Amino acid sequence: MGQRVLMKGNEALAEAAVRAGCRFFFGYPITPQNEIPEYMSRRLPEVGGTFIQAESELAAINMVYGAAGAGARAMTSSSSPGVSLKQEGISYMAAAELPGVVVNMVRGGPGLGGIQPAQSDYYQATRGGGHGDYRTIVFGPATVQEGVDVMSKAFELADKYRTPVVILGDGMMGQMMEPVSLPEPLELAKLPLKPWATTGAKGRRPNIINSLFLDAEECEKHNLALQAKYDIIQATEQMAEIAFPDSDWFVVAYGTTARICREAIQEARAQGLSVGMVRPITLWPFPVNAFEKVVERAKGFLTVEMSLGQMVDDVRLAVNGRCPVRFFGRTGGMVPSDEEVLAEIEKMVEGRTR
Amino acid sequence: MVDKEFERPKGTEIVYERPKSLTDVVTHYCPGCTHGIAHRLVAEVLDELDARERAVLVAPVGCSVLAYNYFNLDTQQAAHGRAPAVATGIKRVLPDRVVFTYQGDGDLAAIGTAEIVHAAVRGERITVIFINNAIFGMTGGQMAPTTLLGQETTTSPKPTGRLAERAGYPIRVCEMLSQLDGAAYVARGSLSSPQNIAKAKRHIRKAFQAQLEGHGLGIVELLSSCNVGWKMSPVDALKWIDSHMVPVFPLGVFKDWSAAGVEAARLADSGVAAG
Ligand SMILES: Cc1ncc(C[n+]2csc(CCOP(=O)(O)OP(=O)(O)O)c2C)c(N)n1
Ligand code: SF4
Ligand SMILES: [Mg+2]
Numbered sequence: 001m002g003q004r005v006l007m008k009g010n011e012a013l014a015e016a017a018v019r020a021g022c023r024f025f026f027g028y029p030i031t032p033q034n035e036i037p038e039y040m041s042r043r044l045p046e047v048g049g050t051f052i053q054a055e056s057e058l059a060a061i062n063m064v065y066g067a068a069g070a071g072a073r074a075m076t077s078s079s080s081p082g083v084s085l086k087q088e089g090i091s092y093m094a095a096a097e098l099p100g101v102v103v104n105m106v107r108g109g110p111g112l113g114g115i116q117p118a119q120s121d122y123y124q125a126t127r128g129g130g131h132g133d134y135r136t137i138v139f140g141p142a143t144v145q146e147g148v149d150v151m152s153k154a155f156e157l158a159d160k161y162r163t164p165v166v167i168l169g170d171g172m173m174g175q176m177m178e179p180v181s182l183p184e185p186l187e188l189a190k191l192p193l194k195p196w197a198t199t200g201a202k203g204r205r206p207n208i209i210n211s212l213f214l215d216a217e218e219c220e221k222h223n224l225a226l227q228a229k230y231d232i233i234q235a236t237e238q239m240a241e242i243a244f245p246d247s248d249w250f251v252v253a254y255g256t257t258a259r260i261c262r263e264a265i266q267e268a269r270a271q272g273l274s275v276g277m278v279r280p281i282t283l284w285p286f287p288v289n290a291f292e293k294v295v296e297r298a299k300g301f302l303t304v305e306m307s308l309g310q311m312v313d314d315v316r317l318a319v320n321g322r323c324p325v326r327f328f329g330r331t332g333g334m335v336p337s338d339e340e341v342l343a344e345i346e347k348m349v350e351g352r353t354r
Numbered sequence: 355m356v357d358k359e360f361e362r363p364k365g366t367e368i369v370y371e372r373p374k375s376l377t378d379v380v381t382h383y384c385p386g387c388t389h390g391i392a393h394r395l396v397a398e399v400l401d402e403l404d405a406r407e408r409a410v411l412v413a414p415v416g417c418s419v420l421a422y423n424y425f426n427l428d429t430q431q432a433a434h435g436r437a438p439a440v441a442t443g444i445k446r447v448l449p450d451r452v453v454f455t456y457q458g459d460g461d462l463a464a465i466g467t468a469e470i471v472h473a474a475v476r477g478e479r480i481t482v483i484f485i486n487n488a489i490f491g492m493t494g495g496q497m498a499p500t501t502l503l504g505q506e507t508t509t510s511p512k513p514t515g516r517l518a519e520r521a522g523y524p525i526r527v528c529e530m531l532s533q534l535d536g537a538a539y540v541a542r543g544s545l546s547s548p549q550n551i552a553k554a555k556r557h558i559r560k561a562f563q564a565q566l567e568g569h570g571l572g573i574v575e576l577l578s579s580c581n582v583g584w585k586m587s588p589v590d591a592l593k594w595i596d597s598h599m600v601p602v603f604p605l606g607v608f609k610d611w612s613a614a615g616v617e618a619a620r621l622a623d624s625g626v627a628a629g
Binding site: 064065066068199208211212 | 441471475
């Protein structure tokens, strides 16, 4: 870990990507993530990399597809409406087993929505997002520092599993200035070789990057192979933080919302309430193991999101009826306040139904 | 693939053989389809330029989706219409490789219009082989953006065929792209006769040279037959290219960086300079 610097979330993520060996960035402007392409447009040429402002998010993600298939660490970033357009390419990358990183600084939706922070793309990110039976690894960092940390991890896992990785931030985290420790830059020469990349069939049989399987039996086989990979990811790559694991009650939140909930939990504990937090860092794989650690003693969970209830489905699946799961959310760019969350915690503890 | 050398009788010379850039595989193309001719021309040019081992093909979605089985090349199969974006990603990572797309008219001129236009706008050093058969072959013969007025397809049916009032006019891709500064070589050929095929091959070679010499995007549109989609015999289909398609899609070179004056103008324009 190198120097500690004060950086805006979006710029810190961009610099972290460069240090993780990303030399190819393809993007299309959209608020609230414009600092990422802007930063990349001046930073990448300094390290011999390439920045392209694409004609659309469709083109940008397909440039990532080509660059990843040619063996490079490549990424794109966008916000909700743009990420909807990228779903075509993400599905193709998952199918063709190409690594790559996609940042989504989520804003209020649906449609054009707004430009204020939201978490309403949780379903899209964690259920694959495009067509077909696939998943992407999804990180939901809560601080700028954690964003920087998961960026390195994102490129590492993308290469390791040959799969696209999504970093789900929100407008607030992108705009926030925080001190961060940046990692030392990775040496490109030390990155793992990619013998499958299309670099020209010199002295070997052609490499083919493909997602077409016209024969149904073959297509099923391919899906089962992908699934086997997802099973390994689910078993080994879950990340979560548990705060106050000995508590009776738990709040579940990720990203910026988790920071607000942390405040509310401090206040609740000051009042003598036994409240802790389960904070997923990987949203897929969903950190069910963390829930297993606390669910037997828990009297109830309160899921808080900047959406009308998406992650709460995964919490219910993890808890599997063993205790009540409540939900509180604001959406469309509205951010829950710590007072609101505290009030919901009190309701939960008192067993009140709204 | 079996690479068995046949013993050549003394005093004979090989005048025709399978290009190294093609695999020894029976294609799925309909009998009479000109996709196979286009494949062969591209493969011959790659062999002649000694480019096979540094070539990367981007295959489209269309009848030639399986091109990765027929070309003996590293290949990426792209989403429908996105081949120029995929090729852009490859070429920027591997600037010394020979990157080309092979796309149909639905792929390039309908769903992928933005991608081809902006690849040309950026002057990407890629080569584009554009198969204009005036129809969506793969999906069963629907109207393409290049379908001629009056031409019957399954979505521009009898008795009118394509009607301008309802479905607009055929798009002339070469004429359009030749307006863009980043396009270095733009030509339209035809696969309708041996003479035209020979000319088409020269266009293809030039379009690869534009890339190899770093001038910008090279595109060759090839007027091609889809005898099955057109519901014609293979011979009639070739005649129909000459009688019906050429008047709408005139053959020729629309832009050539190497033509007198063009080069100087390009160099003066630093925005598209090579490098
Ligand atoms: C996103 C998407 N939309 C539609 C299709 C269906 N589709 C496959 S090929 C094709 C048209 C192909 O026509 P063209 O590009 O002219 O190629 P040809 O078969 O004539 O060589 C279409 C619409 C698809 N595969 N993907
Ligand atoms: S449908 Fe048309 S374009 Fe496709 S293989 Fe048959 S003849 Fe060729
Ligand atoms: Mg066609």
